[in-house]
Amino acid sequence: MHHTFSHTTFCIRTFGCQMNKHDSERIAGMLEGLGALQVDTYDEADMVVFMTCCVREAADVRLLGQVASLKNLPLPKSSKLDHRIIAVGGCIGQRDGEKLVRELPHLDVVFGTHNLASLPRLIESAIEAGGHHVEVLDSAETFPTDLPSVREHSWAAWLPITIGCNNFCSYCIVPYVRGREKSRPLEDVIADARTYVAAGVKEITLLGQNVNSYGRDLYGEPRFADLLDEVDATGIARLRFATSHPKDLTDGVIERFGTLRSLMPALHLPVQSGSDRILEAMNRRYTRDHYLGLIEKLREACPGIALSSDIIVGFPGETEKDFEATYSLVEEVGYNQVFTFIYSKREGTPAASMVDDSPHEVIQERFDRLVDLVQEKAWQSNQVDAGKTIEVLVEGASKRDRSVLSGKSPKNQTVHARVPEGSSADELAGTFVSVKVEEARTWYLSGSVIEDEDAGRMLKSDAE
Structure with missing residues (x-):
């Protein structure tokens, strides 16, 4: 062939x-x-x-x-x-x-x-x-991970641990197009993680439509916390995961943010709405109080944790009062980043047949108000890091300026710094540099690479 x-x-x-x-x-x-x-x-x-x-x-x-x-x-x-x-x-x-x-x-x-x-x-x-x-098949005959892969960056890897989803949130098409949730055996995931570490990968992101329920289909109960322990033990420098469903986020997983060396202090925890009435209509199966309780526990386990979320504005039947509940939740949590969406109808989902009578202008006005708040809170959250020295995993040159490198902090913030003399952003890609943050903006931090003698030597051997 x-x-x-x-x-x-x-x-x-x-x-x-x-x-x-x-x-x-x-x-x-x-x-x-x-x-x-x-x-x-x-x-x-x-x-x-x-x-x-x-x-x-x-x-x-x-x-x-x-x-x-x-x-x-x-x-x-x-x-x-x-x-x-x-x-x-x-x-x-x-x-x-x-x-x-x-x-x-x-x-x-x-x-x-x-x-x-x-x-x-x-x-x-x-x-x-x-x-x-x-x-088009109804279910997978092989897990996609069994196929060869060309990764976008040699130092970062996506590692799927589950495919499909059992949640049936009323606005979402995923369970219908990705099928029921299937987990990969723990030992297969760990074998992949070890292979990646041996190949020089610095950051692994575990993937699933709902990572927190990992293993329920195989082991009778979720084993995501165990999986985090085992991936950490491979020696990977940075570990992240996406996406989390609040109803399945266990105390065990929350604790790991305080105890695991490689687990980065950042979590994407989609709330979708701050109103219990809307959460119920969305079939999210948790309440506002339960969600805020999780945030409190996360901040106890890992005080500096960066939180991000997804929010839908204008879900069918959302009133001003429902929207205000979402707005006040964003004020209370103070996220580093929120992805905001105006509800759009997906044929084939239960929400598509719900009566949707709010005028578009009203929804747009709520959306704009929320976006302003999100930006203000993101700016505030980043001020904490002004003046600090943070470790940055370099991704390459900034899109606007080849003499500036761009990378990610442990909290997953974008960080810009001038490329040190005698170096290039491409050479540094996939290595760690220390950056002293001089300015914290809404969506990024910027500063200077700190090169003392030891760090300089370390960076050099890292880049070779």
């Missing part, structure tokens, strides 16, 4: 969650393994793969626009194909299947979230036989 892919080029566009980014890395791994070369732009690509997300309405519109724009784009001069192969995977592929081909007749391949491994075969059929090739 391999001859089909030698001397071909491919480009992947990823929308949506971390799990999609991870899936894209797997697809790149498979196609490169078969001799294809990854390129950055549509112009240079013989094949374009869209990894889609159907959590937000805008994603469908964006996908249709991008696929349509490829229709008349000429193939690269070196191409040996008779037309550009366009494939759509991820959640929209899973949900729409055949329907996509009817909407976009120049689409060649559609695959779902459960059969990444079929993509090369589907593309090969499209190249050799022409026509449309659609294959």
Whole structure:
């Protein structure tokens, strides 16, 4: 089969969650393994793969626009194909299947979230036989992690521990497109983590739609806290995880923020709303008080912990009083970052049939008020670090200025600092530097790299 892919080029566009980014890395791994070369732009690509997300309405519109724009784009001069192969995977592929081909007749391949491994075969059929090739399975035959991977950064790795979700929040399509929750055996996850550490990875992010319930299907009860202990014991420098559901966040996991060397002091804990009435309508299965109790315990275990969250404004039936409950919760918690969304209806979810009678202007006005508060609180949270020296994992040069390096603090803040003399941001990527913070802004910190004799020597050996 391999001859089909030698001397071909491919480009992947990823929308949506971390799990999609991870899936894209797997697809790149498979196609490169078969001799294809990854390129950055549509112009240079013989094949374009869209990894889609159907959590937000805008994603469908964006996908249709991008696929349509490829229709008349000429193939690269070196191409040996008779037309550009366009494939759509991820959640929209899973949900729409055949329907996509009817909407976009120049689409060649559609695959779902459960059969990444079929993509090369589907593309090969499209190249050799022409026509449309659609294959969407109801559940996964292999865990995506069994496939090869090309990671975006050699020093950072996504490590999926569960796929799917059992929660059925009323606004969310994920359980329908990603299927029931399945955990990977503990020893498989640890074996992967050890392999990553041996390969020089500095930061592992454990992934799942709801990491806190990890292992319930395999062991009868969640074993996420045990998993954190074992990954920490591999010697990884930095450990993070996403995403957490408040109803399953146990005291054991909270304690680990105070005890585990590698577990970074940052947690994304989506609250969605501060109103009990709306939380119930969303089927979130916790109350405002329960959530605030978790925040209190987290701050006891790890006093400087950086908290982030997701909030939906304008859920069907939300009143001014419900919104005020959300607003006051954000004031009380003082998050480092909140991702705010205006509710958008997803066909196929229970919330889609709920009566939604708030005028758009009212919802927009609430949203704007919340965003102002979020920014104010983010700015305040970052002031704590002004004047401190923090360890930064360098990601590379700042997008705006090659002489400035950009990286992440333990609290996952973006940090900028001028690149030290005689060094380059690219050389330092994937290493740790100490930065003295001179200015704390709303969305980033900036300062100077501290180089004393010892640190200088250490950084040098690190970069080699």
